[in-house]
Amino acid sequence: MRDETVGDMLGRRGFSRRGLLKFAIAMTSSLALPPSLAPVMAANLAAARRQSVIWLSFQECTGCLETLLRTDSPTIAGLIFDFISLDYQESLMAAAGSAAELTLRQAVAANAGKYLLAIDGSIPVADGGVYSLTGGRTNVSMLQEFAPGAAAILAIGTCAAYGGIPKAFPNPTGAVGVEDVILDKPIVNIPGCPPIPEVLSGVLVYFVSFGRLPDLDDQKRPLAYFGTTIHDQCYRKPFYDQGKFAKSFDDEGARQGWCLFELGCKGPTTHNACASLKWNDGTSFPIESGHGCLGCSEPDFWDQEGGFYTSLAGGTGPGWRNAGIAAATGVALGAAAAIAARRKVP
Amino acid sequence: MKQYDFLGDDLVVNALLMEVADLLGGLIEQGRGGSIDLLGLPLSAKCMAAVEARLGDGEVSASLHVSGESVVRETAFAGVWWTRHADEAGRVTALLIEVAEVPEILRASLVDVRAGQLRLREMVAR
Numbered sequence: 108m109r110d111e112t113v114g115d116m117l118g119r120r121g122f123s124r125r126g127l128l129k130f131a132i133a134m135t136s137s138l139a140l141p142p143s144l145a146p147v148m149a150a151n152l153a154a155a156r157r158q159s160v161i162w163l164s165f166q167e168c169t170g171c172l173e174t175l176l177r178t179d180s181p182t183i184a185g186l187i188f189d190f191i192s193l194d195y196q197e198s199l200m201a202a203a204g205s206a207a208e209l210t211l212r213q214a215v216a217a218n219a220g221k222y223l224l225a226i227d228g229s230i231p232v233a234d235g236g237v238y239s240l241t242g243g244r245t246n247v248s249m250l251q252e253f254a255p256g257a258a259a260i261l262a263i264g265t266c267a268a269y270g271g272i273p274k275a276f277p278n279p280t281g282a283v284g285v286e287d288v289i290l291d292k293p294i295v296n297i298p299g300c301p302p303i304p305e306v307l308s309g310v311l312v313y314f315v316s317f318g319r320l321p322d323l324d325d326q327k328r329p330l331a332y333f334g335t336t337i338h339d340q341c342y343r344k345p346f347y348d349q350g351k352f353a354k355s356f357d358d359e360g361a362r363q364g365w366c367l368f369e370l371g372c373k374g375p376t377t378h379n380a381c382a383s384l385k386w387n388d389g390t391s392f393p394i395e396s397g398h399g400c401l402g403c404s405e406p407d408f409w410d411q412e413g414g415f416y417t418s419l420a421g422g423t424g425p426g427w428r429n430a431g432i433a434a435a436t437g438v439a440l441g442a443a444a445a446i447a448a449r450r451k452v453p
Numbered sequence: 454m455k456q457y458d459f460l461g462d463d464l465v466v467n468a469l470l471m472e473v474a475d476l477l478g479g480l481i482e483q484g485r486g487g488s489i490d491l492l493g494l495p496l497s498a499k500c501m502a503a504v505e506a507r508l509g510d511g512e513v514s515a516s517l518h519v520s521g522e523s524v525v526r527e528t529a530f531a532g533v534w535w536t537r538h539a540d541e542a543g544r545v546t547a548l549l550i551e552v553a554e555v556p557e558i559l560r561a562s563l564v565d566v567r568a569g570q571l572r573l574r575e576m577v578a579r
Contacts, residue, residue, distance in 0.1 A: 128558055128562075132547045132549070143487060
């Protein structure tokens with residue numbers, strides 16, 4: 108089955124070429140490619156063999172994997188696992204211990220020079236890298252062993268891309284991103300804490316379709332998804348343009364949906380697609396839920412000057428007394444609602 | 454302010470329609486049309502509605518049920534199609550203006566035709 112094409116495999120499962128073309132149309136739109144490329148992408152996908160992906164988890168919280176697995180988008184998430192062969196992923200595979208290590212070595216040998224190496228988590232390099240081990244081996248030594256045989260490396264999440272939260276001051280483990288360790292391989296950074304699932308899908312589909320990584324920005328992020336700022340696409344931007352800003356999380360401006368810039372929103376300096384792709388099957392994104400953007404897809408976002416609640420223009424941040432009262436009121440109302448709901452249960 | 458907005462939207466709509474006219478020129482002269490990805494353009498909802506309204510309805514409408522619903526509708530201008538693709542959750546995944554004699558998504562693939570022929574022969578043989 109490994110040698111059959113994606114097209115054959117989809118056909119065997121009753122998926123028509125028309126369905127594949129529809130998928131390709133959606134992906135070209137997502138990747139900001141000309142729609143005329145959709146038939147080419149569909150034909151290339153149909154003729155492709157399933158792409159081997161070897162996924163190593165380093166110094167991480169598993170949030171990246173969680174978000175990618177729990178996407179509700181059946182078309183994207185379902186199909187992407189038809190296009191790839193996830194040959195190694197410690198958290199998902201049944202094998203453990205020496206059996207897992209054997210699986211890894213077999214997958215690397217069988218796909219030498221062709222596999223995509225996916226990394227989530229930062230790489231601790233202080234004190235010889237002893238702060239994160241798998242099977243007694245440091246993350247940095249595993250990365251250095253398995254990177255040379257990869258066609259390209261996907262650094263998934265802000266930790267793998269730039270060091271992320273483990274790198275936050277004072278960075279006791281000496282955490283760094285993949286590109287600080289591996290200098291001679293094509294690397295695509297898919298940052299975010301966590302990253303948006305559709306972005307990973309888009310990058311994988313592009314690679315399977317065209318045999319190379321998509322165009323990247325100067326931070327090695329796919330331009331199609333990171334080419335504009337959150338602010339550029341934010342539905343609250345008209346309020347910014349009109350100079351209407353919420354001054355605290357519970358004032359009249361906040362209730363009217365005014366811009367959160369003065370509450371510390373990092374949307375103007377953060378490149379990501381949250382405002383257009385959104386989260387939870389397109390439900391909303393943090394700004395739509397009333398909180399400013401933290402800038403989680405930018406390097407060193409945790410250590411930015413002034414903290415999360417200080418405006419990019421400076422200042423002292425929001426009035427916390429009122430915000431605290433609002434939060435306490437919210438908790439009390441939530442508890443009351445929960446009690447009321449329980450009473451309805453027969 | 455509102456007048457300025459309206460003028461801005463009107464200019465955008467006209468520019469988009471001129472692009473459609475140019476694509477029609479390509480279809481007429483070279484047999485090759487093209488598509489415009491509306492989700493990839495920074496269009497306001499008002500703009501989008503204005504474009505759809507000005508293109509109007511034509512003679513053909515088709516709905517496809519493949520990984521969610523798709524609707525392909527010819528506009529009042531022959532060869533100009535308004536195509537909306539949604540996934541199984543109903544979320545719009547692509548919104549296109551297509552300029553073609555027939556949009557590609559409506560054509561049956563020969564791969565599927567061959568598979569259909571096989572199934573048909575098997576059904577008759579049973």
